[in-house]
Amino acid sequence: MATNVEETYLYSSPTTFKVSSKDGEIFDIDDSFINQSKTIKNMLNVLDIADNHMPIPLQNIKGTMLNAAIVFCKYHKNDLLSIPDDEDEDDFERDAYEPRRSDDISEWDKEFIKQFTVEEGTLFDIIMAANYLDIKALLAVGCKTIANMVRGKNSDQVRQMFNISYDPPGEGLNTPRNSVTSKESGDNQLLTTQEKESRCKTPSPELMYD
Amino acid sequence: CDISMLSDKSLILIFSYINHQELLRCSLVCRRWYQLSKNGRLWRRVYLRPEYHGVHVINANKFLSVISKRFTLALQYIDLPMDLITVDILHELANKCPNLKHLTLDFSAAMQLHDFHDLNMFPCNLKIICICLSDVIFLEGFMRKIYPYLSSLDILHIIGKLTF
Numbered sequence: 001m002a003t004n005v006e007e008t009y010l011y012s013s014p015t016t017f018k019v020s021s022k023d024g025e026i027f028d029i030d031d032s033f034i035n036q037s038k039t040i041k042n043m044l045n046v047l048d049i050a051d052n053h054m055p056i057p058l059q060n061i062k063g064t065m066l067n068a069a070i071v072f073c074k075y076h077k078n079d080l081l082s083i084p085d086d087e088d089e090d091d092f093e094r095d096a097y098e099p100r101r102s103d104d105i106s107e108w109d110k111e112f113i114k115q116f117t118v119e120e121g122t123l124f125d126i127i128m129a130a131n132y133l134d135i136k137a138l139l140a141v142g143c144k145t146i147a148n149m150v151r152g153k154n155s156d157q158v159r160q161m162f163n164i165s166y167d168p169p170g171e172g173l174n175t176p177r178n179s180v181t182s183k184e185s186g187d188n189q190l191l192t193t194q195e196k197e198s199r200c201k202t203p204s205p206e207l208m209y210d
Numbered sequence: 211c212d213i214s215m216l217s218d219k220s221l222i223l224i225f226s227y228i229n230h231q232e233l234l235r236c237s238l239v240c241r242r243w244y245q246l247s248k249n250g251r252l253w254r255r256v257y258l259r260p261e262y263h264g265v266h267v268i269n270a271n272k273f274l275s276v277i278s279k280r281f282t283l284a285l286q287y288i289d290l291p292m293d294l295i296t297v298d299i300l301h302e303l304a305n306k307c308p309n310l311k312h313l314t315l316d317f318s319a320a321m322q323l324h325d326f327h328d329l330n331m332f333p334c335n336l337k338i339i340c341i342c343l344s345d346v347i348f349l350e351g352f353m354r355k356i357y358p359y360l361s362s363l364d365i366l367h368i369i370g371k372l373t374f
Binding site: 102118122125143146147150152153159162163 | 211213214215217219220223224225226227229232236238240241242255257262263264
């Protein structure tokens, strides 16, 4: 009896929708995706789509990324959706004693994220897709992966790794330029442009915490 | 597509996963990263006890300038190891960080105390203070000094052995 009830429930509930990517690919999405993508959830609430055969256009996302996001959500469909909404809340007691960590990416997620690389730029594509779709878990995996790449590198190596051109943060900074204190303080905000530049070109272990 | 295409929000999220030493290093990468590295969200909680995954501060004077430049209004939680619990640092926190609500003072490794004779300011909007006691020194004098500043406190958390 019990199985029957369950079956009826299972068969009556699935709601699938269609979405189309930037490059015109069409995908079916189910609850696993809708529940994890806040953007889609909001869209469905607002649009009140009766005809679920018309694909919802997602103009910002390439088919390959959309497909990957769907795979990710399918795998994570049973995860508790307990990732805190944002850091903005005043709840300062929440894990107040422990720094945020990025060494806690699961094995499956590690394998998943390996298909995206910095060289091809796909790692940034998937982060942008996660950001647009507002899939917290996927965004976290992508950002943690980049954080892990940055760790232990100096600014020169970071620029090299991500192909960032150096853009001297001199003008436009409303920081005091007191040449007397800059020698003492060592806080990079007090440096002049030239000093900064020279520091950026050499490994810079002289930041305040060192 | 490259990293510059990421939104501010995504970059700040990336920065939230690296420690403050690395964040300061990243602030030298380019102008945009420098600006984003100052975002208040990144400076709400500061961990300075190496044995609890915190950053090890070697130069306390440089650290003072970071309190006034980066922590400021953002700071809500900080833990300080024994060697950073000094009159200067406590004064600076009291002056520059009015939103500090949760303070951990870890004296557990202390063999002797800094001199707190001149202490005449202390963060005064605290909701929680956690004090880790040392086995070998008494904190009575220090506690007497800070007692007048604790009127907003909800929780006083003391870890360690009280010896009388």
